[in-house]
């Protein structure tokens with residue numbers, strides 16, 4: 001029983017960070033109607049920024065939260081402006097050419113980082129990387145707890161922004177009906193840049209929060225793109241609330257799978273859930289709650 | 292200088308010329324009717340004015356300013372609003388949120404936007420439905436909400452695309468009242484409508500097009516008795 005609860009706790013903590021990353025992709029999905037297949041790679045770039053700050057300037061990863069996500073916001077907005085938006089205007093036999101572009105962007109990011117840092121594994125080992133505390137028999141890993149709390153704070157801020165501010169309303173309006181939004185005076189093109197920037201910044205925050213406990217290498221992006229994709233599908237395409245639940249479900253499932261089935265199969269668990277959802281709940285978790 | 296004018300407005304979709312050399316002008320305070328059989332190009336004219344489609348050739352001027360090339364959101368900021376023939380509600384928002392989002396066109400202050408939205412909803416007699424989710428509205432209320440949403444951007448010129456289609460006779464009568472009220476509030480209106488008694492009642496002047504080309508223009512009585520118009524609608528004897 002204790003092991004079960006311990007596993008559950010670990011799953012929920014990592015699930016909070018997964019949710020943060022997944023919401024980023026969901027936001028982009030909702031507004032642009034594309035799957036951002038460079039999502040994990042953008043996260044990877046943010047992790048290297050955090051790594052460089054730590055390695056060469058001795059800046060703590062949590063302070064890097066003030067640097068890496070804003071940097072990725074700018075990179076994301078520029079990608080949308082100069083690489084993705086121009087594609088909308090081109091008539092193409094494949095309407096998904098923006099998605100193909102994101103695949104290309106992901107590859108370029110990965111190879112650029114490999115060129116600069118080689119394929120070696122890196123890590124950020126802070127004084128608190130392995131710190132734990134106990135509540136009853138359950139032990140809590142400090143960086144994971146901090147990561148979870150900050151993920152919750154960032155997610156809540158995003159919801160406040162989307163629900164309560166005028167720009168947030170414009171983002172939601174563009175997601176719900178772009179044509180209607182434009183005649184309401186909303187510059188939809190600018191909103192897409194803002195959204196892709198925000199999505200990239202959320203991924204960046206997730207990556208930075210994971211760094212004290214994770215290894216870093218150029219190919220770390222791919223598996224996270226896949227996780228974010230699974231979360232987006234799990235939540236019901238475009239539903240931010242669904243993505244939170246999706247992130248938690250994926251975190252817990254991976255954790256349970258690693259403990260009770262096999263550590264090596266951890267990543268396969270996500271794929272199994274993914275298939276089950278597509279077969280039995282094609283509308284995602286959103287279908288259950290109607291939000 | 293006219294309040295609003297198009298000059299030789301043309302739109303080609305590949306080989307199909309949906310709007311062909313259409314020239315007309317609207318004076319401030321007018322209710323101007325744009326009529327024509329199905330597929331004659333009326334909605335396309337609106338889509339050109341509001342920049343949903345790029346213009347193939349011709350010009351559009353509004354209050355002395357050339358509008359060609361402005362993106363849709365700037366057309367809105369210039370003071371042109373519209374409704375859609377196929378309504379486009381923001382389905383996962385309430386009626387109030389829909390209208391508030393529009394009101395943010397002129398202010399970034401939430402309290403002000405809310406006040407403007409409430410004022411407009413009152414004007415449209417929708418104050419009892421402000422908290423309804425947009426996706427649950429009847430077709431009549433959806434169309435009315437679109438009008439409210441357009442009004443919330445404080446337009447000087449409003450383009451109404453078949454706002455009466457599919458409404459009950461009572462709702463149509465209320466709609467006519469609402470359009471008069473908007474004109475009295477100082478808004479110039481271009482209206483596309485198939486329901487003839489609505490058009491004949493409301494409009495000061497009418498332009499009738501067929502296959503994208505002008506076939507008649509004048510007062511409602513003149514257009515109703517025009518041989519071209521009768522033939523376009525009823526077919527040749």
Ligand SMILES: Nc1ncnc2c1ncn2[C@@H]1O[C@H](COP(=O)(O)OP(=O)(O)OP(=O)(O)O)[C@@H](O)[C@H]1O
Nearest residue numbers: 304307309327328329330331332333334335336376
């Ligand atoms: N995006 C488009 N691509 C190609 N053809 C189009 C497009 N939009 C409209 N058309 C064509 O242009 C012509 C005019 O269409 P439009 O919708 O403007 O007619 P309308 O007068 O509004 O008709 P209705 O009374 O049925 O609403 C039609 O032949 C239509 O098929």
Ligand SMILES: [Mg+2]
Nearest residue numbers: 333334335376
């Ligand atoms: Mg039409």
